[in-house]
Amino acid sequence: MFESRIQTPLGEVRLRSDGNSLTGLWFVGQVNDAKDNHDIEIKDDLPIFGQVESWLENYFSGKQIPITIPLKPKGTVFQERVWQLLQEIPYGETMTYGEMAQRMAKEKGVETYSAQAVGQAVGKNPISVFIPCHRVIGKNGALTGYAGGVHRKEQLLNLERGK
Numbered sequence: 765m766f767e768s769r770i771q772t773p774l775g776e777v778r779l780r781s782d783g784n785s786l787t788g789l790w791f792v793g794q795v796n797d798a799k800d801n802h803d804i805e806i807k808d809d810l811p812i813f814g815q816v817e818s819w820l821e822n823y824f825s826g827k828q829i830p831i832t833i834p835l836k837p838k839g840t841v842f843q844e845r846v847w848q849l850l851q852e853i854p855y856g857e858t859m860t861y862g863e864m865a866q867r868m869a870k871e872k873g874v875e876t877y878s879a880q881a882v883g884q885a886v887g888k889n890p891i892s893v894f895i896p897c898h899r900v901i902g903k904n905g906a907l908t909g910y911a912g913g914v915h916r917k918e919q920l921l922n923l924e925r926g927k
Contacts, residue, residue: 765780770817770820776792777789781813782836786812786833786835786891788837788890819833828855835891837889837895839890843885846885847895849867851895856926858899858905859900861879861900861909897911898916898921899924
């Protein structure tokens with residue numbers, strides 16, 4: 765595993781890669797920041813890190829560009845499905861934890877699904893911004909639960925909404 769750090773308008777981020785795919789992006793110091801530091805090699809010149817930095821520069825300048833960088837988050841089957849759902853939330857739009865739970869229930873063919881379980885999986889998202897967990901909000905539109913800090917969640921949503 766390889767690691768690098770870059771500066772963004774919202775603070776320093778830690779990047780992780782297996783050499784081919786982005787496996788992690790955390791705001792330094794956030795909840796769930798890269799806990800596993802075994803066998804990590806600092807490698808700032810890895811091509812994927814340059815691609816991520818370029819994409820983030822465009823993103824933070826307000827450009828809506830497709831994500832072509834390969835993403836490889838690792839989690840449980842449930843977590844990975846929640847993270848896939850996050851990627852289906854359109855740029856600048858939001859979904860509640862409850863709405864995500866309803867989608868999961870429908871997929872599973874059950875009547876209800878725990879919004880709390882979905883929220884826990886969202887909170888363990890290892891690739892911030894690219895897997896847009898900032899687009900998930902509490903019922904009644906409350907900006908709750910963002911590992912990178914609610915202030916960053918608000919700034920990311922405002923950026924995407926052109927505010």
